[in-house]
Amino acid sequence: MSKETLFSLTIILTIVGISVTAGHPEWGVFTGAAILLLAAGTAAGAVKARSQYENRIVERPAAGQKISSSLVTLSSAAIFAVYAAGYHRTGSAADKFAAQDARRRTAAAIVAGAVTPQAALPQIAATPAVRPSSTPLAPPRKARPRVSSGEAPRVAQAPAEDSPAAPSAPPDATPPGAPAIEAAAPQPQPPVRYKDGTYLGWGRSRHGDIQASVVIEAGRIVSSAIVQCLTRYSCSWIASRVKGVGYYNLPEEVVARQSANVDYVSGATESSDAFYGAITSALSQASE
Amino acid sequence: MARLPALFPKRVSDDYLHTVSLMGTFVTIHVVGRGADPQQATHREEAAGRAFGWFRRIEECCTRFEPQSELMRLTAQVGVPVPVSAVLYEAVQFALAVAEESDGAFDPTVGHAMETRGFNREYSTGRTVRTDLEPGGSVSYRDVRLDPARKTIALLRPLVLDLGAVAKGLAIDLAARELQPFGNFAIDAGGDLYLGGCGPSGEPWSIGIRHPRRDNELIDSLRVSNRAVCTSGDYEKQAPGGDHGHHILDPRTGVSARSVASVTVVAPTAMLADALATAAFVLGPAEGIRLFERLGVEGLIVSPALEQYATRGIHGAC
Numbered sequence: 001m002s003k004e005t006l007f008s009l010t011i012i013l014t015i016v017g018i019s020v021t022a023g024h025p026e027w028g029v030f031t032g033a034a035i036l037l038l039a040a041g042t043a044a045g046a047v048k049a050r051s052q053y054e055n056r057i058v059e060r061p062a063a064g065q066k067i068s069s070s071l072v073t074l075s076s077a078a079i080f081a082v083y084a085a086g087y088h089r090t091g092s093a094a095d096k097f098a099a100q101d102a103r104r105r106t107a108a109a110i111v112a113g114a115v116t117p118q119a120a121l122p123q124i125a126a127t128p129a130v131r132p133s134s135t136p137l138a139p140p141r142k143a144r145p146r147v148s149s150g151e152a153p154r155v156a157q158a159p160a161e162d163s164p165a166a167p168s169a170p171p172d173a174t175p176p177g178a179p180a181i182e183a184a185a186p187q188p189q190p191p192v193r194y195k196d197g198t199y200l201g202w203g204r205s206r207h208g209d210i211q212a213s214v215v216i217e218a219g220r221i222v223s224s225a226i227v228q229c230l231t232r233y234s235c236s237w238i239a240s241r242v243k244g245v246g247y248y249n250l251p252e253e254v255v256a257r258q259s260a261n262v263d264y265v266s267g268a269t270e271s272s273d274a275f276y277g278a279i280t281s282a283l284s285q286a287s288e
Numbered sequence: 289m290a291r292l293p294a295l296f297p298k299r300v301s302d303d304y305l306h307t308v309s310l311m312g313t314f315v316t317i318h319v320v321g322r323g324a325d326p327q328q329a330t331h332r333e334e335a336a337g338r339a340f341g342w343f344r345r346i347e348e349c350c351t352r353f354e355p356q357s358e359l360m361r362l363t364a365q366v367g368v369p370v371p372v373s374a375v376l377y378e379a380v381q382f383a384l385a386v387a388e389e390s391d392g393a394f395d396p397t398v399g400h401a402m403e404t405r406g407f408n409r410e411y412s413t414g415r416t417v418r419t420d421l422e423p424g425g426s427v428s429y430r431d432v433r434l435d436p437a438r439k440t441i442a443l444l445r446p447l448v449l450d451l452g453a454v455a456k457g458l459a460i461d462l463a464a465r466e467l468q469p470f471g472n473f474a475i476d477a478g479g480d481l482y483l484g485g486c487g488p489s490g491e492p493w494s495i496g497i498r499h500p501r502r503d504n505e506l507i508d509s510l511r512v513s514n515r516a517v518c519t520s521g522d523y524e525k526q527a528p529g530g531d532h533g534h535h536i537l538d539p540r541t542g543v544s545a546r547s548v549a550s551v552t553v554v555a556p557t558a559m560l561a562d563a564l565a566t567a568a569f570v571l572g573p574a575e576g577i578r579l580f581e582r583l584g585v586e587g588l589i590v591s592p593a594l595e596q597y598a599t600r601g602i603h604g605a606c
Contacts, residue, residue, distance in 0.1 A: 071583060074385050075557040078378035079461045085374035262509050263487045266552055267479040267498025267519035279309075 013039035194219055194286035200227060201281030212278035216286050226278075303488065304332050310343040311456055313478030317463065320472035320488050332470055339463035339475070346462070349375045350455035352399050352448055362441060363399075363448050369433070369440035375458070377439050380432065383454045386563040387429035390579060394567035395539030397427045399448030428539065453520075453566045456480060457559035460516065464558070480518040482558050500549035500590050507550075507590060510603060516558035520565040521550035522592075536569045547572040547591065554586040554602065561585070573597040 014036065194216040203210045211227040304319040317336045349358045358376050372380075383396035427447040434441055460475050464482040467473040472485035474493060483493040492513035496506035500521045510517070520536060538545045551568045555561035564585060568576030573589045580587040580599050589597040 071385060071389060071560055072556050075382055075457075075461070075559040078382045078559065079458065079465060079557065081378050082374050082458065083462055083465055262494045262496035262506065264474055264476050264481050264483070264493065265479065265496040265498050265506065266481050266517045267500075267521055267523075267550065 010039050194283065197286070199282040199285045201278045201283070201285070203277030203279070203281065210278050212282055214279060214282040214286065302329070304329070304336060306336060306340075308340055308343075310340065311347045311459065311477065314476075315340065315343055315478070316474075316476040317467070318474040318476070319467060319470045320474075320486070332467075335466045335470065339466040342462040342466070343459040343477070346375055346379075346455050346459040349373060350379055350451045352450055352452075359449060359451065363443070366443050366446050369435055369438065369442040371438065371440050374439070377434070377441065379451050379454050379458055380441055380449065381434055381436075382458075382559055383449075383451060383563065384429050384432060384434065386454075386560075386567060389583070390564075390567035390571070392428060392539055393570040393575075393579075394453075394563055395429045396449050396451055396454070397429055397431060397447045398539045399450035401539075453562040454559055457516070457518065457557065457562035460558035464516075480516070480558060480562055481512075482516045483512045484514055486513060497552050497588060498550070501594065507594075507596070508552075508588060510554065512554060515554050515556060516561040517552065517554050518558060518561035518565050519550055519552040520562075520569050522546075522548070522569075523550070536566055538570045540570075545570045545572075548576070548589055549592045549594070550590045551576060552588045553580065 018036070196216050196218065199214050199216070201212055201214070203212065208230040210229050213227050302321060305316070306318075307314055307316045309315070317339055319332045319336065348354075351357045352359055352363075354360060358373060362370050362372060362376065380396065383394070386394045387396065427445050431444040431447060432441065432449070433444060456477055457480070460477050460480060460482050463475050464473075464484060467475070467484060470484075472487070474484070474487070475482045479498065481495065483495065487493040492511040495510045495512050495517050497508045497510070497517075497519060498521065499505040499507040500523055522536070536545050548569050551565045553561040553565045553568070555564065564580065564583065564587070568579060568587060568589060571579060573591055573595070574597070576589050577587065577597050577599060586599045586602045588599075588602055591597070
């Protein structure tokens with residue numbers, strides 16, 4: 001029986017049921033109720049037929065929406081779970097190894113800071129300073145410490161600023177400053193000391209090689225810069241990319257291209273990977 | 289050039305903008321405006337500090353390049369349920385869910401196959417890793433068991449988990465959560481993005497998608513708000529050895545997937561976007577787009593011949 005027939009039958013039975021119940025009070029109660037029940041059953045059949053029909057047509061999207069929402073929900077739940085657990089509990093197992101890892105993590109933090117050409121970047125995760133928006137591009141042809149870069153170690157040594165008990169944390173910060181504890185952990189005692197001097201390293205990309213320099217003073221990295229680029233693109237263009245600062249300080253040649261019209265670009269840049277490799281290579285020479 | 293000021297007329301000097309090297313790439317956090325108020329500036333610096341801290345935390349936990357990471361210590365124990373941290377548990381649970389959903393096109397158990405294919409260099413130190421596993425034949429995501437009550441993970445066979453895509457996404461999402469109170473912000477982790485609210489122009493963020501074959505060009509651009517945008521390309525992390533293999537292996541064959549040049553996914557979370565980009569890379573353009581439509585996310589797939597395949601709503605995702 002088609003769904004149209006079932007619907008028609010439902011309507012007829014409903015009308016008959018109501019009129020019997022209303023017009024013949026003496027015998028209509030049971031009969032009317034029975035007819036109405038029959039109408040309801042027919043309606044249910046019609047609805048079922050309809051949903052089966054629809055399922056055939058929109059099976060994929062219907063199933064997809066369900067899956068989609070479950071995957072989105074699952075990812076959101078995962079984020080919430082980790083966030084709510086905060087630093088103390090998420091670190092439970094890993095913390096046992098904290099002592100052994102201390103050296104490694106500090107080294108990683110310093111490397112991390114060194115790779116970014118901006119000032120005050122070592123361990124910036126814990127004490128980010130407001131970066132001057134007008135920071136000039138890295139000098140393409142020579143490597144010299146930036147004027148402000150000398151501040152880097154000093155800023156990094158200020159653990160008080162990232163106090164986990166910061167009362168000004170955003171309201172939804174469940175464990176206030178929790179991850180900052182971790183970020184701050186390596187700060188009080190920087191155990192990895194590099195040998196003073198200026199070191200050069202090469203990084204490779206599909207488009208050619210990039211040479212970077214790292215300047216070490218008093219055992220700490222004070223600056224890093226791109227020295228030369230054997231690539232199709234100029235050093236200044238690559239510097240603007242590896243800075244990853246949202247393409248605001250682009251040289252003219254890039255402004256002329258469409259990429260200057262966007263805030264950010266999705267897709268990793270080879271030049272930044274190459275720069276990372278170059279810094280890694282330079283630091284390996286500075287290590288003991 | 290006179291165009292520059294015109295392009296960014298509302299760019300103000302009190303934006304918070306910072307870049308740090310983490311997770312083998314550059315991570316930029318950008319909070320728009322309102323920095324002139326000193327208290328607000330302090331708040332957002334603290335929030336950004338916590339956001340960067342999450343990246344470090346996730347990296348420590350989930351890297352397969354460090355033998356002492358929680359992930360690699362889990363790898364060392366086969367056949368027994370191992371209690372793990374919330375970070376590792378949630379990352380693995382989500383990775384397995386995506387594996388299930390994509391029918392194994394995304395599979396976090398490809399870690400050892402990646403090592404054998406040469407993706408075994410730690411980016412920060414240049415050191416290589418090699419996990420000695422007993423030969424146990426091919427492994428899949430079905431060889432990983434979770435216990436939701438005890439929060440334990442058991443590996444049924446010797447295998448190495450690779451949580452690269454999910455871990456980076458999770459870090460981006462946690463960072464985004466820290467920055468949520470500020471409304472308008474952007475997180476850029478090596479080209480994987482989360483865009484909160486609007487950009488400096490007051491309109492939804494304008495996001496370019498890198499051209500997979502020309503490093504300095506875009507293949508498309510989108511307007512995005514409160515969404516993650518993640519792109520996987522065959523131009524990333526080429527395998528050493530010169531066979532032009534890239535970092536996304538087909539878990540079912542163990543070799544680099546070849547039918548796609550780049551995949552971009554726009555989704556509510558970076559975890560999902562990154563994992564689905566990897567899955568679609570393996571599935572290929574037609575199946576990839578079907579997966580996106582089925583899951584209700586937006587995506588753009590570019591083939592090696594530069595043909596573009598997109599979901600219908602890719603330009604209306606915000």
